[in-house]
Amino acid sequence: MAKQAWLEDKCKNVEAYLTRGKIDTAYRKIRETFEDKRTTCMNIKSLDGNPVLSKEGKAERWKEYIEGLYKGDVLEDDIMEMGEDVDEDEMGDMVLREEFDRALKDLSRNKAPGVDNIPLELLTALGEPVLTKLYHLVSKMYETGLLTHNPAYENVSVFPM
Structure with missing residues (x-):
């Protein structure tokens, strides 16, 4: 019932904006009410699955990740000529x-x-x-x-x- 009352209140507000000719405000209110909220998760986790919170820890985790990508690649010193x-x-x-x-x-x-x-x-x-x-x-x-x-x-x- 509380959800129904809340929704009716939102609809009355939108109708009031529409009757006053404030169509842009009405559509903005509709979007705010019914649009899916998308949250992005920017958690970085350590190798054991625990979240890393400090900036230094995040930098170290990125370093570990990048090193893991190139693990086993052997770069020769004579690839480029001087x-x-x-x-x-x-x-x-x-x-x-x-x-x-x-x-x-x-x-x-x-x-x-x-x-x-x-x-x-x-x-x-x-x-x-x-x-x-x-x-x-x-x-x-x-x-x-x-x-x-x-x-x-x-x-x-x-x-x-």
Whole structure:
């Protein structure tokens, strides 16, 4: 009977909102009353099944879990070659063409040019031969160390003015 009375009270409130023209409030009340409440459980349990409560304990449990995933995988030290061990003729470009093209594509259109005063629209309008030359120029600048994250080179223009 208590549940029936509670439900009738909720329905009267919704009807009152509907008669006053407050449809959005009525639907919100319906959703609050009848929508399934979904709770998520974020409990982390130790190997023996007990809940872990401290942050340090949770971090340690995650570490154990990840180590367990990779248990038995043996990583060899010689998987990757060191740069100084590879012949220069066999090394690829420091900047891949795909990276160069993606950087051009990601630049904002119709914006003011950067420190080199060259608008992106000009570069793209010049076509593929110019972009290929620019790519080779940028690659050569990376190889020589001119294009680095060194603050001294931040205002260096790619093209001389």
